[in-house]
Amino acid sequence: MKIKLNRIDNDYHFELKNERGHVTFIDSKAEVGGHDLAPSPMEYVLMGVAGCSAIDIISILKKQRQEITAYSAEVEGVRVPIDGAKPFKDIFVTVYLEGEIAEEKAKRAAQLSFEKYCSVSKTLEPTAKVTYKVVVNNKEV
Known part of the structure; x- marks a missing residue:
């Protein structure tokens, strides 16, 4: 099992993709510098x-x-x-x-x-x- 992560912006918004091509996103809350665009x-x-x-x-x-x-x-x-x-x-x-x-x-x-x-x-x-x-x-x- 393998996941690839790529940074999207200059903060903490990331795209993650599994080996089968499914994509999801991760971010952090605004109070810790993220943009709250995805789950943590x-x-x-x-x-x-x-x-x-x-x-x-x-x-x-x-x-x-x-x-x-x-x-x-x-x-x-x-x-x-x-x-x-x-x-x-x-x-x-x-x-x-x-x-x-x-x-x-x-x-x-x-x-x-x-x-x-x-x-x-x-x-x-x-x-x-x-x-x-x-x-x-x-x-x-």
């Missing part, structure tokens, strides 16, 4: 957790013939200062599912994703605690 690198980490777990959970539930009509998630990260850096200490994920989905299957799919399959969560595991909850058809399970 740390916001992309949270997006990675959301996307990785979504792929896992949907895949697991599809294999179990569960009918998902809507999927969304909210991810919140808590950072702590350590030697000049501010890594994530805690990451909280709420998964929202709608459809003809057995609650226990949804709960198990999330457990498998966050505790076994999600490479992003597993990468963060040594330094950040990732916790989650699952809401199926507006009911926390």
